[in-house]
Amino acid sequence: MKQLPMTPELSDLIHKAVGPDVDTSKLAVFETIALNTLPLPGKDGTIFEKATVAPITLLQMVDYINAGNHIPLIADHELWGAPKGRAFFAGLEYNTDGIEMRMLFYLDPSETALIEKLNAGSLDEVSCAFLSTEFLCSECGWDYFGFGATENIYERTCGNGHHIGEDGVHAEMVGLQQFIELSLVARGAADKPKIVGKSDAKLAPEAALRLAAKGFEPNALVVQASLGKEIEMSDNIQLMKDFTDEVRKTATLTAEKATLTADLTARTSERDALKTENERLTTELAAAKAESKTPEDYESSKSEAGEAVAFLQEQYQHLRVAKGEEKLADDKLPTTVADLKKEINERTANLTAILPVGGVSQAAATDEDGKAKLAFDASAFATRKN
Structure with missing residues (x-):
């Protein structure tokens, strides 16, 4: 029992x-x-x-x-x-x-x-x-x-x-x-x-x-x-209910903290990336400034370019005369290298075609009747008589 x-x-x-x-x-x-x-x-x-x-x-x-x-x-x-x-x-x-x-x-x-x-x-x-x-x-x-x-x-x-x-x-x-x-x-x-x-x-x-x-x-x-x-x-039931509510609140706050922490981490990474990019661009800007030239640095180049244009204009005028054309007034001449190069190329193309290979040949001498003369003196080959 x-x-x-x-x-x-x-x-x-x-x-x-x-x-x-x-x-x-x-x-x-x-x-x-x-x-x-x-x-x-x-x-x-x-x-x-x-x-x-x-x-x-x-x-x-x-x-x-x-x-x-x-x-x-x-x-x-x-x-x-x-x-x-x-x-x-x-x-x-x-x-x-x-x-x-x-x-x-x-x-x-x-x-x-x-x-x-x-x-x-x-x-x-x-x-x-x-x-x-x-x-x-x-x-x-x-x-x-x-x-x-x-x-x-x-x-x-x-x-x-x-x-x-x-x-x-x-x-x-x-x-x-x-x-x-x-x-x-x-x-x-x-x-x-x-x-x-x-x-x-x-x-x-x-x-x-x-x-x-x-x-x-x-x-x-x-x-x-x-x-x-x-x-x-x-009042154990109410006590446990209150405890459970607090546990859930804590879990919710923990989850929210994790979300905010992840967001902060992402934003921190973005900030660091932007900071790195800013540093790179600042370095490149400083290098570019160090290599940059002042207007004075270009004066010699400008002078040489002017001389080159003047020379090409002069050659252009000579070619026009050689071709039987009139010289142009100074204000009518081309002023750029590209334009001058174009005009010169057009006028030298025919001249190149009539030049013989190996250079310029000399015309043969002729007599009054138009017959070719010998280029040497034959008397040098006369025999002596005793």
């Missing part, structure tokens, strides 16, 4: 949770290992594959229950039906496997069939329904509930590309946003979510009494949320 005997201490815990007017004498109280920090089994292929619950989450669940908040006990997560009972106390236990959250719950006297199944061990597992504040990637801490998450939950892949179920990657449920219910089920989602018997019970007040008898103060062994202070958890 797993049912715990009703003691004044248990009755006081129930009255503290549900009020002093409840008759506890006919309630059936049980203790269960509701949840722990071990990976969730039987969730392969889902977002919860090998997911773990952070110790802080378990602590917040314990504080939430012990603050008197209502956690209904139902069957198979059927919230639309009437509750079978209620969870009224919780605590944390440490063992070699990690941390486990234990709960005390009771069933109404009308649930005789369920009570018999629990005592017989034919129904001995539970399951918690809750929503964590954060759903973090075990590899990098990216939050599936955070700012910027879209299809990541369905794809089981965080924003940094880590896929749940590959290379040991899983989700870590951190913080309590909402604690919904505790269910009696045929198979719990957590690892070893057993309803324990009296011999294994650790939350029942008798265990506290045994510790007190040995000189221990039970309250000193309870893990608190802060050092040396008792935390008032009467």
Whole structure:
């Protein structure tokens, strides 16, 4: 039989949770290992594959229950039906496997069939329904509930590309946003979510009494949320909601900061590029100024150009005379090298055609009758007479 005997201490815990007017004498109280920090089994292929619950989450669940908040006990997560009972106390236990959250719950006297199944061990597992504040990637801490998450939950892949179920990657449920219910089920989602018997019970007040008898103060062994202070958890839901809102605001501000930082970086790069270009142009301008010439630098060139034009004009006039043309007045002569070159080329073309190859030939001498004269004196070849 797993049912715990009703003691004044248990009755006081129930009255503290549900009020002093409840008759506890006919309630059936049980203790269960509701949840722990071990990976969730039987969730392969889902977002919860090998997911773990952070110790802080378990602590917040314990504080939430012990603050008197209502956690209904139902069957198979059927919230639309009437509750079978209620969870009224919780605590944390440490063992070699990690941390486990234990709960005390009771069933109404009308649930005789369920009570018999629990005592017989034919129904001995539970399951918690809750929503964590954060759903973090075990590899990098990216939050599936955070700012910027879209299809990541369905794809089981965080924003940094880590896929749940590959290379040991899983989700870590951190913080309590909402604690919904505790269910009696045929198979719990957590690892070893057993309803324990009296011999294994650790939350029942008798265990506290045994510790007190040995000189221990039970309250000193309870893990608190802060050092040396008792935390008032009467409005835990609102507290977690406010915390979640702040987390989201922080995420939004972080994203905005990242955007502004990226924009500043881009503008800084543009400024540096413009500064470099300005320095290059300034250097080129200085070099150009160093090489630039003054009007005086061009005086000699202008003088030589004038002499060249005057010479070409003179040659042009000679060619006109040679061709039987009249000289032009000075104001009628071409004044550019190009025009003078054109006129000279036109007048020298025919002259070039009549010049023999090798130079100018001399006409042969002729006598009065028009016959050619010999170019040498034949008397030089006269013979001497004896």
